[in-house]
Amino acid sequence: MRILVMNPNTTASMTASIRATATAAAAPGTEILATEPLWGPESIEGHFEGYLSAAAVLDRLATLGTPFDALVMAGFGEPGREGAQELLDVPVLDITESAAQMAMMLGHAYGVVTTLDRAVPQIQDRLLTAGLLQRCAAVRGTGLGVLELEEDPRRTVEVIIETAREVVRAGAEVICLGCGGMAGLDAEVAAALGVPVVDGVAAAVKFAESVVGLGLTTSTVRSFAPPRPKAISAWPLSRHLSPVRDTGRLLATEFSAQTSDI
Template sequence: MHLLVTNCNTTAAMTEEIAAGARAAAGPGTTVTGLTPAWGPESAEGWLDSYLSAAAVLDTLRQYEGGCDAVVMAGFGEHGREGARELLGVPVVDITEAAAHLACLIGRRYAVITTLDRTRGQIEDSLHAAGVLANCAAVIGTGLGVLELGDPERTLEAFVQAAERAKEAGAEVLVLGCAGMTGLQRAVGDKLGLPVVDGVAAAVKLAESLVSLGLTTSKAGGYADPLPKRRQWGPPEQ
């Protein structure tokens, strides 16, 4: 089984970390290829970045020629998953949706611990679109930007502080609200006394399950193949 894992930004080092987390979660016989968009934001932290990222990720997926069995979209709360499901004939699993669904299976209420507070609105919208916002006790920012997550000690401290606020809000499960936090669940799970769901790992396992069950995106309605028409990707060639 071959999974594509798409980063939502152009920072290649983050793609490598995400892909490493995906490989750690994958079962025997599953290979993982990490994709970095050739253009777009270096980090996605707001509506503008998110829409730009969505177009870049879709452009990257449409040009990929290697083939795959499923795609994991590794951008928490970012746009584009519906477009990817139209574009592709294989399962597309978004880490936001995957993490929330698994969290709902192991606790009545979950909280998302994310980066900057400015991303809370789009994460809430993404959870609403996926039908899992009602179980979300809170979306809480750590105050760290995406590119600041490379400092493990600082990230852990900020996460634990945010997690205490999540527990006060009634959360029984925590969700890592950024693909750049992949791997953090191992460091904080015991310290917090709550289950911690990593979206990348959750999406990988759900993608593997869909492929193993022979299931893929329904093309009967909203995710039907795009209508044939001329589409201009990027500036016209000179």
């Protein structure tokens, strides 16, 4: 079984940490592939960057050319999963719904610890659309930007623990880590809090293994039917772009040709 894990931003170091967490969670015999889009924002902190990322992820999937049995989308609360479900003929899972579904199996109410406060409404909307918000006690931001998560790992864990304590006081019995960049921090946070902590990347990988193992995939009879054949100007975008270099530096208008090995 091969599972592709897609980091929605273009930061390769974050792809590496996501890959490591997914690999650790995978069962023997499951191969983890991981990559990120060829273009788009280096981190996603808001709707504008979220929609750019969704298009970039779909572009990457449309041109990847590597077979896999399931896709895990490693963005928390971000758009694009439904488009991938229409595009692909394999199961597609995202870490938002996977984390919440796993958490609801472990406690009456769960909570989410994420990055910036501005991400909170976006995550709440995603959980509401998925029918998962009713059992969410709270969603709280740590005040850390996505890229800040990697700058000082010790401080990152401390801030996550502090914020998670607030979420537990609000009634959560289980904590979900609300960013792919928090992958791998669940055990340390759980030890400090004394409550289960769900890493969305790990949860999505285990759900993907189960769905593939059961021989199931996305229903295409209605909501996620394949896109109707029609002309889409300049699509896929990456096929019409070429890396352009100026004195050894990538120009702002190009896409990066240096992506993670899958």
